[in-house]
Structures are given as C-alpha cells and as structure tokens.
Amino acid sequence: MLSRTSDPIVAIATAAGRGAIGIVRVSGRQLAPLIDALCGRALKPREATYLPFRDAAGEAIDHGLAIHFPGPNSFTGEDVLELQAHGGAVVLQLLLARCLEAAAEIETGAPSGGARLPGLRVAEPGEFSQRAFLNGKIDLAQAEAIADLIDASTEAAARGAGRSLSGAFSREIHALRDALIHLRMLVEATLDFPEEEIDILQKADAAGQLDALQTQLAAVQQRARQGALLREGIKIVIAGQPNAGKSSLLNALAGAELAIVSAVPGTTRDVVSQTIQIQGVPLHVADTAGLRESSDEVEQIGVARAWGQIGAADAVLFLHDLTRAALPDYMAADAAILDGLTHALAPGVPVLHVWNKSDAVAGAAVPASGIALSARTGAGIDALRKELLVLAGWQTVPEGVFLARARHVQALARVAVHLSGAAEHLAAQAQSLDLLAEELRLGQNALNEITGEFGSDDLLGVIFSRFCIGK
Numbered sequence: 001m002l003s004r005t006s007d008p009i010v011a012i013a014t015a016a017g018r019g020a021i022g023i024v025r026v027s028g029r030q031l032a033p034l035i036d037a038l039c040g041r042a043l044k045p046r047e048a049t050y051l052p053f054r055d056a057a058g059e060a061i062d063h064g065l066a067i068h069f070p071g072p073n074s075f076t077g078e079d080v081l082e083l084q085a086h087g088g089a090v091v092l093q094l095l096l097a098r099c100l101e102a103a104a105e106i107e108t109g110a111p112s113g114g115a116r117l118p119g120l121r122v123a124e125p126g127e128f129s130q131r132a133f134l135n136g137k138i139d140l141a142q143a144e145a146i147a148d149l150i151d152a153s154t155e156a157a158a159r160g161a162g163r164s165l166s167g168a169f170s171r172e173i174h175a176l177r178d179a180l181i182h183l184r185m186l187v188e189a190t191l192d193f194p195e196e197e198i199d200i201l202q203k204a205d206a207a208g209q210l211d212a213l214q215t216q217l218a219a220v221q222q223r224a225r226q227g228a229l230l231r232e233g234i235k236i237v238i239a240g241q242p243n244a245g246k247s248s249l250l251n252a253l254a255g256a257e258l259a260i261v262s263a264v265p266g267t268t269r270d271v272v273s274q275t276i277q278i279q280g281v282p283l284h285v286a287d288t289a290g291l292r293e294s295s296d297e298v299e300q301i302g303v304a305r306a307w308g309q310i311g312a313a314d315a316v317l318f319l320h321d322l323t324r325a326a327l328p329d330y331m332a333a334d335a336a337i338l339d340g341l342t343h344a345l346a347p348g349v350p351v352l353h354v355w356n357k358s359d360a361v362a363g364a365a366v367p368a369s370g371i372a373l374s375a376r377t378g379a380g381i382d383a384l385r386k387e388l389l390v391l392a393g394w395q396t397v398p399e400g401v402f403l404a405r406a407r408h409v410q411a412l413a414r415v416a417v418h419l420s421g422a423a424e425h426l427a428a429q430a431q432s433l434d435l436l437a438e439e440l441r442l443g444q445n446a447l448n449e450i451t452g453e454f455g456s457d458d459l460l461g462v463i464f465s466r467f468c469i470g471k
Contacts, residue, residue: 140452156280242290
C-alpha cells in the first residue's frame with residue numbers, strides 16, 4: 001500500500017446497510033476537476049453546500065451536501081471531498097462508481113496541459129488514516145486510536161481511545177523520548193571528548209536523570225497496561241460440576257437471562273459467552289458445560305469444548321455447590337477437576353473458588369480463599385465483581401487512562417530493559433560508555449515504534465490493513 005500513496009483514493013466511509021445519511025469520501029491532489037464533474041460548480045473551502053450529485057448525462061443521482069477540504073488543512077493532509085447523500089446502499093454505490101467514472105473521463109479527456117486526476121481507485125482498509133499519518137497529521141498511536149474508538153465496547157474504553165486520539169498517550173511518549181535524547185546527547189559528548197578533565201556525565205547528574213527517566217517510564221507503563229486492559233479485557237471461564245449454578249452465575253453477572261437454567265444436570269451443552277463491564281473494564285465471561293464423565297455423545301462434546309475454553313482463559317471461576325460440600329463423592333469430583341485445571345491452564349492463570357447457593361445453606365463454612373454467594377438472590381455478586389477486577393489487574397489511575405495496545409505495552413517493556421542496562425553501564429562509567437550509548441539508542445528506537453517515527457513499512461501495513469474501508 002505504501003508504494004501507491006500518490007494515487008487519489010475514494011471509498012464509502014459509512015457502515016454498510018441502510019441509514020439516514022451515507023458518505024463517500026475522496027482524497028488526493030487537485031480534486032477541482034472531479035468536484036466540477038460531480039457537483040457542477042466549485043465549492044467554497046470547508047463549507048457545506050446542498051446540491052445535486054450528477055451522473056455522466058448531467059442527471060441527479062441524489063441531492064445532498066458536498067464539502068471540500070483543501071490540503072493541507074484536511075484529515076489526510078491532501079484535498080478531501082465528502083459527499084453526504086441518503087444512506088441507501090444503491091445510492092452510495094452509484095456515487096462511488098460515478099467518482100471512478102468521472103476521474104477516468106478527466107484523465108483521458110483533459111486537454112493538453114489541463115487538469116488531470118490520474119489513477120483514482122478504491123481505498124484500501126485504513127488508507128485514509130494511513131495518509132494522515134504519512135502526511136504528519138497524526139502519529140501512529142493516534143492512528144490506532146481511531147480504530148480503537150470505533151471498536152470501543154465500553155464507555156471507559158471510548159473515553160480512553162479519545163484521550164489517545166487527542167494525543168495524551170503520544171505526549172507521554174514524546175516526553176520520555178525527549179528526556180532520553182538529552183541523556184544520549186550527554187553520553188555522546190563524553191565519548192567525543194574523552195580528554196576533557198571535567199566529567200560531563202557527573203556534572204550533568206546523568207545518573208539522576210536516568211533514575212528520573214525510569215520513574216517516569218514506570219508511571220507510563222502502568223497507565224498503558226490499564227489502557228490495554230480497557231481495550232482487550234480478559235477472558236473468564238466459569239467451570240465446575242453440573243448443576244453447580246454456572247448458568248445462573250453468568251445470568252447474575254450479566255443482569256440478563258442469557259443461559260438456560262434448569263435443575264436437570266447437564267442442561268448446558270455448549271459454550272455461552274457474554275461481555276460484561278465492571279467499572280468500564282470489559283470482561284468476556286463464558287459459561288461452559290458441567291465437567292463430568294458422561295456416556296452421552298452430545299454432552300461429551302460439550303465437556304471437550306469446556307476444557308478448550310478453559311485452556312484459553314485468562315482466569316477461571318471454579319464454581320462449587322455449598323449444598324453438596326459435605327458429600328465425599330462430590331468433593332472428590334471437585335478435586336479431580338482442580339487437578340485437571342492445574343494441567344490445562346497456562347502458568348500464572350488464576351483460579352478463583354466461588355461457593356454458590358449460600359442462600360440454601362446458612363452458616364456454611366467457606367475456605368478463606370473463596371467467595372460465598374447466591375446466584376439466585378444476588379447476595380455476594382458485588383464482592384465477586386470487585387474480585388474480578390483484581391483478577392483482571394485493574395487499578396484506577398487518577399489522571400485518566402488512555403487506550404493502549406499490546407504492542408505499546410511490549411515496546412515500553414523493552415524500553416525498561418534497555419534503561420536498566422543503561423543504569424548498569426553508567427555505574428561502570430568509562431569501561432562501558434559505548435554500551436551505555438547503545439542501550440539508550442535501543443531504548444529510543446523502542447519508543448519510536450510506538451509513535452511511528454521509524455516504523456517499518458511492514459508494521460504500517462499490518463496496522464492499517466485492520467481498519468475499515470473509508471477510514
């Protein structure tokens with residue numbers, strides 16, 4: 001896609017389906033002839049004009065608003081034309097086809113020396129945002145925030161994406177980079193002038209600067225981890241024996257009757273999933289079939305799928321039945337399930353023991369590590385929600401959380417490793433100044449990956465290809 005950035009592009013910028021309004025967007029250089037062909041007149045910059053959109057014969061395809069944003073004062077930094085028409089699929093396809101047809105006519109029919117519009121084509125996914133990035137209108141973190149804002153599943157995630165889009169995350173990264181560049185400058189100066197009697201690094205308190213930089217980085221890492229959690233959420237699987245109340249617990253957490261609840265063991269045969277939010281954090285909760293040996297072929301498939309869900313979980317709620325807690329066979333089966341969880345889960349995946357049906361067994365003893373609740377009455381559900389936030393790793397950040405991605409968190413972790421190595425080499429001073437300079441350079445490169453100053457073409461292609469058409 002990067003090799004075709006000089007082509008003018010066009011796309012339907014609104015979602016598929018019927019709607020009151022639909023938008024066709026064009027971006028490129030010197031769009032005046034296309035505007036004249038479609039609108040029959042020139043447009044005042046950044047002013048909405050109501051007029052007919054004309055076909056090749058001059059007949060109106062539709063009436064709507066046309067807006068011209070001359071570059072560089074546009075989203076992409078190029079000339080941008082937006083046609084706001086009625087949101088019917090056929091109408092928008094007709095407008096899209098007319099844009100391509102008119103561009104071809106202009107390209108082949110313009111007189112010698114006249115205005116041309118070569119190569120107008122349908123945009124690739126994310127290409128409008130990519131051009132905004134390439135033309136310096138936004139950085140890479142802000143570009144990703146556009147997609148995250150569109151995909152946000154909770155209010156907190158949308159607000160976090162909005163902060164990233166406004167540049168809050170980028171400003172944090174730029175502040176880290178500026179401090180790191182200043183430190184690199186001191187180290188490079190020391191390497192360039194080794195004969196100087198004054199120790200440049202000591203005089204400038206390079207150790208103190210590096211320590212402050214690590215502290216600043218740790219704060220950004222914390223907010224980035226929380227932002228990544230807001231964006232991705234975690235996958236929680238409810239597991240346990242049949243009739244322990246797993247479906248009832250899912251319904252209680254979701255606040256809706258999503259799963260069938262029955263006193264008949266083995267009612268749940270397939271996975272029922274629902275995304276809930278607690279304090280804005282998305283939690284993807286899966287109710288699974290009861291774990292037991294069965295001769296029923298359908299139930300066996302359900303149990304196998306349950307173990308598959310468990311293997312991919314970020315956390316497991318192991319649901320126990322308090323009304324059967326005194327039965328040796330029941331507890332033996334629970335112990336067998338716990339042993340299976342130990343082997344099925346990746347290292348570090350937490351298992352939270354939840355004891356259900358507390359309303360039916362007054363005063364029942366619950367292990368200190370577990371939570372007693374009643375999925376039927378709702379008692380103890382709030383305590384479980386708070387514990388789920390702990391499992392997710394959520395910590396409220398007073399300054400407000402910006403949305404971040406896993407690659408941002410990983411890049412910041414690499415920066416931390418390089419700064420730690422830099423601190424070791426700084427302590428060795430003259431014996432390791434070259435290594436100190438290299439660690440700082442690698443740390444800066446990791447920061448640059450986040451905002452895209454030195455991002456590779458392959459990285460850009462992967463990121464923008466996941467955008468929707470027309471964005």
